[in-house]
Amino acid sequence: MPTHLTVIGGGLAGLTAAITAAESGARVTLHESHHTLGGRARTAEGAYRTNEGPHALYNGGPHWAWLKQRDLIGPLAPLPPIEGTRLRLHHQGKLRRTPPLAMVKLLRRKSEQAPVELDFMTWATGEVGEEGARAAAHYLAVATFHHDPGSLSARFAHERLRRATKLPPEAHYPRGGWGSVVDRMATLAWNLGVRVETLSRVDTLAPFAAKGPVVVATSLPAARHLLQDDALRWESARTTLVDIALTSRRGDLFALSDLDRTGWIERFTTQDRSLAPAGQELVQGQIPLAPEESKADGVARADHLLDLGFPGWRDRLVWRRDAVSNGRTGAVDLPGTTWRDRPAIDRGDGVYLAGDQVAAPGLLSEVSFNSALEAVTLALTPTRLDLKSA
Known part of the structure; x- marks a missing residue:
């Protein structure tokens, strides 16, 4: 009988784990508490196709080859030429090239x-x-x-x-945002026989651990609660996200980086017109927050950068959404630590951890992919060895 593997969480880590395990011959059931898959990689439905963070997918890690081999990346939005990107740097109070x-x-x-x-x-x-x-x-x-x-x-x-x-940039933009990649991953999982249970909130692992190995592919706070392990902690970040839609105007910047403080403004419709209605531009500000700063502080800083890079933007504003991403931006390593010091993937007793704050290398979402692959390898290898010895 093939191994039964349970995946808790239907984000990038959970879908990667489910696909990898199913390709290895395991029977896989995936539980997702939300009504749709994708986790933090969901792309909003409606006129403005926003993500929780950038739309970019970096091609410098092994996850890129993994996605490409399975035709999961899909069509990419063309990057503007380097000389025409209109990237500006805010340094010493001025915009510089x-x-x-x-x-x-x-x-x-x-x-x-x-x-x-x-x-x-x-x-x-x-x-x-x-x-x-x-x-x-x-x-x-x-x-x-x-x-x-x-x-x-x-x-x-x-x-x-x-x-x-x-240079050339590692960042690439799947057309339609992260949601397009998630949809293709979900389709592949379905075709491989993965059983997907949405609106399925899991509060205890006991019923699933009795059936076989379990991969917990949730945020670290959720995993801490589920595994009842207070040691599952790591440094992350808190960021104000400001999404706005503007009527189009020739000459708008592609991106603005604040070198006097931390902050980034990017016009995603520069390369992907499908993210907003015709005649409109989708722009996102990402403003990291210090512990003592509030959402309003981040919004004020984003508005200041918009004033610098997009003069008159308030008169062109047609839609806006402000939010705070708290501890949902991946792991950061303090001095004296590396990714190897983060919470281990193997939690013992057939339970494995995957996500963007665990012990796996990579940049941003790459940690989710790499940890999911390692979790499935660890989960299925003992079974294979037992079968060979039998």
Whole structure:
């Protein structure tokens, strides 16, 4: 009899685990408490196709090959030419086309040169001076969502800095947003025989653990409650998300990065017109919040950046939504820690953990993919060994 594997959570990690296990011959049941799949990768239905965070999918990790082999990425929205992207950097109170030279010099350092035990700001200041170090740290908000990336491990931060500034860019945009990728993953899971139970809230693992291994692919706070393990904690970030729709106007920026503080504004319809009605632009501001800052503080900072990059935007505003993403932006590693120090995937007794804050490498959503693959490998390998020995 094939192994029965239960997956709790229908986000990217849960769908990856379900597909991988089904391809390996396991009987899989997936439970999702929401009425739709996708987790944080859901794309909003309606006129404005927003995501909880960026629409970008990076191609520098093994998950890209995994998705591509299964034809799950789908059509990509074409990136604008580098010379025509109209990316601006807010530095020393002005909008600039190029980063400080010291920041560019820092990109030439190999990530292996950045120490794990030292914070990024201290190390980078020693390498290129305080101005370049601070600008680089603030630019990192696009890849960490953290209010103070300079306080993070130098190795962790520099790896993400190099990937976020790489040319040609690693970031690609699935047409229609993350939801299009989720739909294709859900279809593949269905075709592989995965049983999907939506609106299925799980409060205890006991009934499922009796049937076979269980992969808990939820947020870390939800996993902490479900496994009744208070040790399931890791640093994350809190971010204000400001989504707006504007009437189109020639000459709008593609993106604006705040190098004086942390913050990022991006016009997603630059490359994907399907995200908003004809004649309108979908723009998102991502403003990391310090512990003492409120949602209103983040909204005010986003509005200030919009004033700088999109003059007169209030007169063109046709729709707006403000929200706070709390602890839902992936793991960040403090000095002296790496991804190996995060909560382990193998929780014992046939229970495995997957998600974006556990012990797996990668940038942003890549941690979810990589941890899901490892969780299924660990869950199914003992059974295979037992069958061979029998």
